[in-house]
Amino acid sequence: MSKITLENVSYVYGEGTPFEMHALRDVSFSIRENAVTGLIGHTGSGKSTLVQLFNGLTRPMAGRVLLDGADIWEKPKQIKQIRFRVGLVMQYPEYQLFEETVRADIAFGPKNMGLPADEIEARVREAAELVGLDEALLDHSPFDLSGGEKRRVAIAGIIAMRPEVLVLDEPAAGLDPRGRDRILTQVREYQRRSGATVVIVSHSMEDMARFCDDIVVLARGELVMQGKTDEVFAHADRLAQVGLNIPEISRVCAMLRARGIPMDEGIFTVDAAARCLERLLGATDGEGASTR
Amino acid sequence: MSQPFIHTEHLSYSYEDGADAKQMPVLHDVSLDVARGEYIAIIGHNGSGKSTFAKLLNLVLEPTDGKILIDGQDITSPDMTDDDLLALRRKVGMVFQNPDNQLVATVVEEDIAFGPENLGVPSAEIRARVDEALAAVGMTEYARHEPHRLSGGQKQRVAIAGIIAMMPDCMIFDESTAMLDPLGRREVLEVMERLHRERGITVITITHHMDEAARADRIVVLDDGRVLRDGTPEQIFSEPELLMEIGLDVPQSAALVHRLRKAGLSLDGEVGTPEACVETICRAFAAREHNTLVNG
Amino acid sequence: MKGIALGQYYPSGSVLHRLDPRMKVIIAVLYIVTTFLAKNVTAFALLLVSMLLLIAVSRIPLRIVLSGIKPVLMIMLFTMVINLFFVGGERLLFEWKFIRIYVEGLYQAAFMAIRIVVLIVGTSMLLTYTTTPIMLTDALERLLAPLRVLHVPVHEFAMMMTIALRFIPTLMEETEKIMAAQKARGADFTSGSLVSRAKALIPILIPLFVSAFRRADDLATAMECRCYHGGKGRTRMTVLHFHLGDFVALTVFVALGAGLILANRYGFGFSM
Numbered sequence: 015m016s017k018i019t020l021e022n023v024s025y026v027y028g029e030g031t032p033f034e035m036h037a038l039r040d041v042s043f044s045i046r047e048n049a050v051t052g053l054i055g056h057t058g059s060g061k062s063t064l065v066q067l068f069n070g071l072t073r074p075m076a077g078r079v080l081l082d083g084a085d086i087w088e089k090p091k092q093i094k095q096i097r098f099r100v101g102l103v104m105q106y107p108e109y110q111l112f113e114e115t116v117r118a119d120i121a122f123g124p125k126n127m128g129l130p131a132d133e134i135e136a137r138v139r140e141a142a143e144l145v146g147l148d149e150a151l152l153d154h155s156p157f158d159l160s161g162g163e164k165r166r167v168a169i170a171g172i173i174a175m176r177p178e179v180l181v182l183d184e185p186a187a188g189l190d191p192r193g194r195d196r197i198l199t200q201v202r203e204y205q206r207r208s209g210a211t212v213v214i215v216s217h218s219m220e221d222m223a224r225f226c227d228d229i230v231v232l233a234r235g236e237l238v239m240q241g242k243t244d245e246v247f248a249h250a251d252r253l254a255q256v257g258l259n260i261p262e263i264s265r266v267c268a269m270l271r272a273r274g275i276p277m278d279e280g281i282f283t284v285d286a287a288a289r290c291l292e293r294l295l296g297a298t299d300g301e302g303a304s305t306r
Numbered sequence: 307m308s309q310p311f312i313h314t315e316h317l318s319y320s321y322e323d324g325a326d327a328k329q330m331p332v333l334h335d336v337s338l339d340v341a342r343g344e345y346i347a348i349i350g351h352n353g354s355g356k357s358t359f360a361k362l363l364n365l366v367l368e369p370t371d372g373k374i375l376i377d378g379q380d381i382t383s384p385d386m387t388d389d390d391l392l393a394l395r396r397k398v399g400m401v402f403q404n405p406d407n408q409l410v411a412t413v414v415e416e417d418i419a420f421g422p423e424n425l426g427v428p429s430a431e432i433r434a435r436v437d438e439a440l441a442a443v444g445m446t447e448y449a450r451h452e453p454h455r456l457s458g459g460q461k462q463r464v465a466i467a468g469i470i471a472m473m474p475d476c477m478i479f480d481e482s483t484a485m486l487d488p489l490g491r492r493e494v495l496e497v498m499e500r501l502h503r504e505r506g507i508t509v510i511t512i513t514h515h516m517d518e519a520a521r522a523d524r525i526v527v528l529d530d531g532r533v534l535r536d537g538t539p540e541q542i543f544s545e546p547e548l549l550m551e552i553g554l555d556v557p558q559s560a561a562l563v564h565r566l567r568k569a570g571l572s573l574d575g576e577v578g579t580p581e582a583c584v585e586t587i588c589r590a591f592a593a594r595e596h597n598t599l600v601n602g
Numbered sequence: 603m604k605g606i607a608l609g610q611y612y613p614s615g616s617v618l619h620r621l622d623p624r625m626k627v628i629i630a631v632l633y634i635v636t637t638f639l640a641k642n643v644t645a646f647a648l649l650l651v652s653m654l655l656l657i658a659v660s661r662i663p664l665r666i667v668l669s670g671i672k673p674v675l676m677i678m679l680f681t682m683v684i685n686l687f688f689v690g691g692e693r694l695l696f697e698w699k700f701i702r703i704y705v706e707g708l709y710q711a712a713f714m715a716i717r718i719v720v721l722i723v724g725t726s727m728l729l730t731y732t733t734t735p736i737m738l739t740d741a742l743e744r745l746l747a748p749l750r751v752l753h754v755p756v757h758e759f760a761m762m763m764t765i766a767l768r769f770i771p772t773l774m775e776e777t778e779k780i781m782a783a784q785k786a787r788g789a790d791f792t793s794g795s796l797v798s799r800a801k802a803l804i805p806i807l808i809p810l811f812v813s814a815f816r817r818a819d820d821l822a823t824a825m826e827c828r829c830y831h832g833g834k835g836r837t838r839m840t841v842l843h844f845h846l847g848d849f850v851a852l853t854v855f856v857a858l859g860a861g862l863i864l865a866n867r868y869g870f871g872f873s874m
Contacts, residue, residue, distance in 0.1 A: 057457065057487045071782050094788055102786040109776075110783035112808035122805070126788030157812065161352060171787060188403075188484045190351045190514045192553030217487050220558060259488060262517065262580055263558040269584045275591055284558050288565040295571055295590060366823055392829050400827045407820035410828075412736045412768045419839035424829040432839040454771040468828060 016044035017179055017211040018068055023077035025063050037063040039235045050205055050212045052226035056257060060235040061215050065183050069100035098127050101177030105184045107168030111156040116167050119156050123175040141174035144204050162193040173204065181213040186221060198225045219261045223247060223282040248280035263287050309378055311476060311508050312340035312363060317372035319358055332358045334531040343506045347519035350528035351553035356512045359528065360478045364398040365391060377475065396425060399469030403481040405461035414464050415440065415449040421472040439467035443497050459490025466497055476508035477501065484514060516557045520579055539578040559583035610670065610730045614661040617847065618732040623741035625848040629855050630728040636859045637720050643871025645862050646716050652858055653720045656727045670726055671719060678718050685711040709872040739763040744842065757833030773814060780809045
């Protein structure tokens with residue numbers, strides 16, 4: 015089932031000025047319900063515009079954005095409701111924190127939804143737990159936390175709205191490897207527990223390969239490819255054409271193949287590569303033993 | 307061996323926590339030598355003290371204890387004059403993480419001129435240095451542009467040019483690629499490595515990207531303010547468990563070789579770069595074939 | 603947002619654009635003084651002609667010049683009305699109940715209007731339309747440099763101005779981002795009472811201030827690393843030189859001033 019569908023969506027910045035730029039050109043694709051979809055493409059590929067279209071922060075200049083089959087702009091006055099259903103975590107979300115306590119900051123979204131106080135409190139706790147924030151931190155000022163913690167507070171602020179779709183723009187940017195893994199694992203976990211649909215934008219092909227079920231590839235405002243993660247990474251040449259990398263491990267496999275080692279196609283995790291090589295190296299041995 | 311360009315002795319740094327006046331240790335007893343013209347990467351998780359270490363080297367922060375010698379001069383000595391400090395900062399330039407927050411002027415070339423202007427370099431020479439620095443980072447055509455209209459990678463190259471124009475001996479990149487997209491990262495890496503290769507500038511890069519660290523001559527691993535490991539990428543990446551334990555990781559290619567070794571396969575060879583890993587794996591296949599033939 | 607232009611600079615590449623910014627500041631001051639010298643019809647006519655010539659030389663489209671006058675239109679009308687109704691005289695032109703309009707008032711109103719227009723258009727032709735804010739800052743720093751002897755922090759003011767100009771676009775972009783982020787959390791900036799709208803700004807202002815302080819801190823460190831230590835011993839890459847054109851321009855404007863004084867004395871028409 016598709017959760018969000020884009021139909022022939024176009025968006026132009028600064029139309030009619032010397033700075034005119036086509037951010038999106040006639041883009042159509044859909045995002046599968048109950049899955050983690052990765053959105054990849056260079057800066058300027060239209061990704062950032064796209065994420066703001068999902069939750070109605072920007073309105074498409076042509077085409078439609080459908081949520082559960084209904085046009086989100088059907089009643090423009092109620093676009094705010096769409097923003098509660100499609101939660102957007104923007105890039106470097108820690109820069110949006112403003113409340114005196116972590117608790118109050120996470121509660122900002124639910125409060126805007128007009129929820130009763132006890133419901134808000136329950137959601138704040140739940141969201142904090144989901145992103146692995148210690149309860150003791152709830153009464154601290156968000157400005158006293160470490161970078162990674164701040165980021166998790168900001169994500170909790172969106173999760174507390176219990177969105178049906180969670181969109182994260184570069185959730186791991188600037189974090190160290192541990193912080194990065196932690197956030198991505200938690201997002202994956204959140205998806206599993208809540209059954210929400212998740213969309214992640216990232217530049218790291220390694221991360222995308224590890225955490226996403228589906229991949230959507232954009233270049234210069236146009237859709238390049240869409241499919242299951244292994245299908246997309248199997249088209250390394252197509253990705254290279256639009257200037258995107260493939261995970262380092264896929265590159266290593268390609269190099270090995272070029273050296274005559276019969277590696278399987280479509281390997282994009284270390285696990286898969288190791289299994290394949292163990293089999294190949296073991297098999298050479300095995301054959302040697304059996305033929306003689 | 308000739309005198310190291312950077313020499314630190316039992317370097318420590320701590321700061322006072324405002325709330326309860328407690329001393330918060332950041333760096334502890336770091337003794338390190340960096341040779342002139344070396345290309346070294348410092349890795350460590352957030353809060354490991356790597357940025358602090360960098361900021362001590364040109365006295366943006368002052369050490370609480372220990373000694374730093376730059377080019378033979380003790381910069382921690384009380385005899386340091388203001389002029390000495392300027393000379394130090396000219397020698398050891400620094401490029402920071404956020405490309406927006408280090409550009410001062412509203413025109414690219416004026417920004418690059420900022421350092422030499424502060425140093426009192428004669429006007430005509432500044433002009434020459436700026437043009438040269440612009441060319442060195444490949445930004446000549448953007449000389450009259452406004453920085454805020456540039457991409458992240460371009461801004462960072464302008465920041466590098468601003469340091470180049472001061473003619474440094476050493477450049478420190480304090481997570482200078484952390485906020486960039488892959489394209490921007492590549493641009494900055496290329497410029498950084500070219501400066502090292504062609505001008506013999508000593509490069510110290512602080513990074514979270516293991517694939518970047520893998521390109522350096524040497525990697526220093528900091529953990530909780532101490533030097534945990536100091537060696538070639540080869541040596542460092544052959545201990546993936548250790549790196550994982552302190553919240554880092556290894557490049558995927560090194561992880562692959564390591565996985566295979568753990569599975570009992572004997573793989574001889576290097577793991578520093580993806581190319582080296584491919585070589586190592588191919589060698590294993592060749593050895594198998596050879597064994598099969600010999601045994602057969 | 604990337605298309606935002608600071609000030610009114612209009613790059614038409616005219617002769618005025620190429621003048622030394624210091625000279626433009628000097629000439630602008632001269633021109634302002636000149637507008638206050640004019641006393642009779644001939645002098646004001648001369649002033650008007652000089653302004654039209656200035657517009658022609660600047661090669662800035664008339665539509666842009668006119669839009670620059672728009673903000674002061676109200677003030678202009680107001681001064682005109684005041685002059686029209688309250689300046690007394692001998693030659694009564696019109697009388698209705700208590701309203702009396704004299705010929706003198708009519709002239710006076712026209713003079714005032716011309717003076718305001720010439721002031722606005724003249725200075726913007728010389729400065730804002732043809733000189734970037736940064737060149738202007740630079741020119742002021744250099745012209746006011748002698749004041750350093752009196753401990754006026756000329757360099758520091760110029761540096762502040764430069765940094766402000768550099769960071770305004772960055773902070774504007776940042777404001778947009780923060781607004782979008784808070785909107786994504788259901789913040790509403792457009793509806794509700796005045797009080798609730800003002801309150802709605804808090805989630806924007808606090809992050810913006812936090813970010814501005816962080817940037818300031820980063821920038822200070824970066825500047826220190828680039829050997830900044832105030833204006834002492836600092837040289838500049840661009841050395842400004844007065845060229846022949848600058849002196850020609852100066853001569854033209856001095857001549858204009860002289861012409862105006864002559865017009866005041868020997869010209870004709872109503873004199874104020």
